[in-house]
Amino acid sequence: MTPHDPGGCPDVPSATTRPAHAETTACEPPRVRGLARDGVRLLVSRLSGGVIEHRVVADLPDLLRPGDLLVVNDSAVLPAAVRLDRLTVHFMAAREDGSWLIELRCRTGRPYPGGTKGEWLPLPGGATLRLLRRETSRAWRASFNRDVVPYLQRYGTARHLAHAPGDWPIDDYRPVFARVPGSTGVPAAGLAVSRGLLALLGRRGVDIAVVTLHMAACTDGPLPPEWRAVPESTARRVIAARRSGGQVVAVGASVMRALESAVAEPEALAEPKALAEPKAPAEPEPEAFAEPERVRACAGWTAHTVGPDCPPQVVTGLISGLRRPAPGRPSAVAAVAGDALTERSYGEAVRERYLWREFGDVHLVCW
Template sequence: MTVDFTLPPALEAHEPPEARGRTRDGVRLLVGRRATGEIAHHGFRDLPALLDPGDLLVVNTSATLPAAVRLDRISVHFSTPVPGADDRLWLVELRRLAGKASRPYAGGSPGEWIPMPGGATLTLVGRHSGRLWQARLSTDVVPYLRRHGVPIRYGYVRRDWPASAYQTAFAHDRSTGSAEMPSAARPFTPELVTRLVARGVLITPITLHTGVASPEAHEPPYAERYEVPEATAALVEHVRSRGRRVIAVGTTAVRALETSVDASGHVRASSGWTEHIVTPESGVRAVDGLLTGLHEPKSSHLMMLTAIAGHDLLVATYEAALAEGYLWHEFGDANLIVSG
């Protein structure tokens, strides 16, 4: 069963909460408990009181790249390196600029080269899918983006914001980075992290570098680079053995952890590229909850949420979010789903 709904434009977060007179952790938090079906309304600052000592939050340390390079008529969105290739061959999406927004650009042909700012050249090698190209930049991509790129912005965000608005409190891995912000962790502040630690809540890192989303087609994610460190895998196993909860901060953390579950059901250290997609049929084996944002209708992320929350609770949660005016997207409100 699918979860479908109509998202009113008024419930799209058009700017960071700081621009709305709030702090990062001043967003709302909608909590759903699968065991009881209970739905409750909180502020994000209430999070320490909603977790138990010994619970574990798994956070993504990937930093957000300025992954969009704008030209006169189109914008190039750099997604991920091509698996197994060198650092200059990436998957990219071409988007036609239309005022402050952009739309998918259907043009381009293999062998075509595109002049880029700073004297660089992007050569289209071949189509990877209907939306993405394999393309080679004439210089190393990540340093180039840090000089000439801006954060990816879709039409519901009405103006550009600095790169700092797209970094989370946990971002530190700047060797590559994510095309789009791992936004579930955006509301965390150093003060809130201190309160969580004082409460006895554990925090441990994974890294997953996200590719570009598909706001028009709602395609599932492509292969993404990830790492679950040895210490994180061991801590997840320890927490589970003590009967405490493992709560992923963001769908990226779920994807990394579930990729690292071995045949016996244990989380092991691993790294590389993951194509794992969590569905209600596959279920989850490593996590007991998910802290995330509110996702668009028909988004592939809703399959993962259904696997964790169950269909009935997820439908009720989104009905409550719509009824109470929660805000969607990367600068919006938050949703905590827990098993108990």
């Protein structure tokens, strides 16, 4: 049985409309709004004194110091949607056993409520997807008879964001430093960094390092394990920055998860089976963090989660998209900034009409 002609999915897609909260949600990439990547607004929350500033991302070289380390995620977002006659299959997250979490949607964008265990779907190119079991209210675990990453690179299209449903090119979802295909989630913080900004940071004495973490695009439930790699060169740069008193600033919660897992789970070395190749607080004192020598190169799946109950041990600053955490997931921003400063910052962002979500403005928490 196949849901090639599913009930509950209208023949004609509904007209694209902006959500009711469009005044605070970015519905299109910055370039469509006439902005450069680093031209979006930057909300700055200072751990030292709890000061909040309003800048743009291009000001980042004036906000960081020589000797600081900026760490980016070089995972590239996949064209993770495969369109059928009246359904779209969204590939959401790779699983350790080679299966994938997928979501079925009507071509109108609404979640498709159907599907049964054992059902198979014929996909373009002779591929077959089999539904194994429901994992969450919207996600299925499914098996696929192809290598997923090369298949999506040939047959996939960019996965529409619910609040930004336009047909944007895949490059609009990818940071300029992305090079390893594997993510299905969109890295909001990384999208705001331009090549020119990276070059200027380097000239100002800010070091740049890279990790790989293949971000999952799960719609509900806790954050699943994700594949990550922390190279030896990055571990050395983290150690050097911390020893010299510099900040280690993660560009995105994905980077923080990867780096913190290098302390918490450095022994995880399994290869990814399904991927082609992973009051305001005072200024933190050095003893509040892990010994920098504990940061180790590592690669494999990580289930490590950073949040207020499990604060970062090596990361001292964070650049993040403006988005409150999903239910059941801890706040990465609050893990760095604390609850009080986080809520003040979010309240300021609302009052100043910052744009939220993946294509919106960003938030820097630093000393």
